[in-house]
Amino acid sequence: MGTALNALKMLDLFSNSLAEIGLSQISRLSGLNKATALRHLRALEEFGLIEQNPQTKTYTIGPAALRLAALREIAKPGLEGARQKMQAAMLDVGESLHLTLLEKDTLQTAVVVETTQHSVRVSLDPSEVIPINATASGLCMLGFGPSFLLSRLDQEEQERFTDATLTDPDLIKEKVALIRRAGWANSNGSYEEGVFGFAAPIFGISQVALGTISIAVPDIRATSERLPVILKSLQSLSRDLTANFGGQMPETFPTEFHP
């Protein structure tokens, strides 16, 4: 059901590593017939969500995406302010930052600020859905977000990404209990080898987390000397961004993060 949806789903094919795609490849990846894929692409192009490179004939995400994002910012303000705070924090700690938001029942990347300080950096794909069991953001959301996330743990099998990925619901719950006490979550290569993630919650109006702010560090820089700097930044971002989105922190939430 829904040709419009099928057309839109083609947009999901584009990603960080696959920014330009040709017709045949789109047809293959989407499973749609080449003719239908083309007609959909034409429709999306007319609206501006798709753009075709006249030389290479490949397709990319179009400029309408920016226009819609600006409208989204009007409807649900805050993200632009958040980006600025993240930018400042990036310059301070020198690492890449991600802001994720809970949309419907999945955790999605909303803002990415990559570090300009190091050439070895963590680069996160904005089109990826954040796995709740394998990332610092996901675990953090389990700890401070709506409770249905935790109860869903027992119903669905959790995907494994690396050797360090937590997949057993009971082990995850143990970890979540620790996170609740600490106020922040970490993931040491449990999503991708060599990537250390540190995340803190952003709370909404009812003291339930609506998203997370996280700092991603390559293992070579994830030393114990740098941890206090990262945690300090994370803590103040958690507070600032909660305020930025008009939320409120629970009284029980720690005002300082300890390693």
Place this chain on the structure above:
Amino acid sequence: MGTALNALKMLDLFSNSLAEIGLSQISRLSGLNKATALRHLRALEEFGLIEQNPQTKTYTIGPAALRLAALREIAKPGLEGARQKMQAAMLDVGESLHLTLLEKDTLQTAVVVETTQHSVRVSLDPSEVIPINATASGLCMLGFGPSFLLSRLDQEEQERFTDATLTDPDLIKEKVALIRRAGWANSNGSYEEGVFGFAAPIFGISQVALGTISIAVPDIRATSERLPVILKSLQSLSRDLTANFGGQMPETFPTEFHP
């Protein structure tokens, strides 16, 4: 032809002043049947381009817009860098800035940075198409953009917005000749009463303008003392943004803007 396109066109109903719309109103505004509108909205919602407020039942642009904008930034980088340069210029001159890009054959707003210095400010709607005859950006594009824009002047009647709007093709061409010599364009209330616009071109690789950068000033602050500051900022933005987008300025382009 194209149900997908019809669905997408509903997104165009949202604007700066109409950020949340109910089903019946959407049906009325779009001319679609209520049932059809609802099914389209559901499809858009499933993709995330539309979000429904559970309380009021109204619809808004959804979070997928942000995800797509991030992907667009990967495919066609530069806008984020441009935003930062504009932000700096905004703090410098204290006025709102707009970056427009020529998409297909219309001029569209790509980045808006509103002033944080004054409560009386010019606020531009990112969903609006920029009229080529009435705005500083439009006139600037006529002067430095692809030539088909100029030749189209004689074919289509130009819309009138205020008493000061130029609609006669010959008068417009005279103005464009002046702009070409000066390097910058202005519009004194020719689009909206009380708004003074100043624009300079952003050049592409072939020394043809691919967009414009403009500063919008409310009439009360559009004094002759402030003009040099505005022009200086505009000139350096024109240069910086041309470089930012990998373009090249024509040798004949003035290195200084004079009132």
Place this chain on the structure above:
DNA sequence: TAACACGGTTCAAATAATGAACCACTTACC
């Protein structure tokens, strides 16, 4: 030269979109 992959087109067949009428509910008004 032949084989293959590319982007794009065609048109009969099949599927999915459509819309008038309807429901349940809330608000406003006499």
Place this chain on the structure above:
DNA sequence: GGTAAGTGGTTCATTATTTGAACCGTGTTA
């Protein structure tokens, strides 16, 4: 307290649009 008009949302027979196998012309590779 009754009614009229608004809202969001549903139903289902009718209709029109989407669909896809085969096809074309071109460019690349072996």
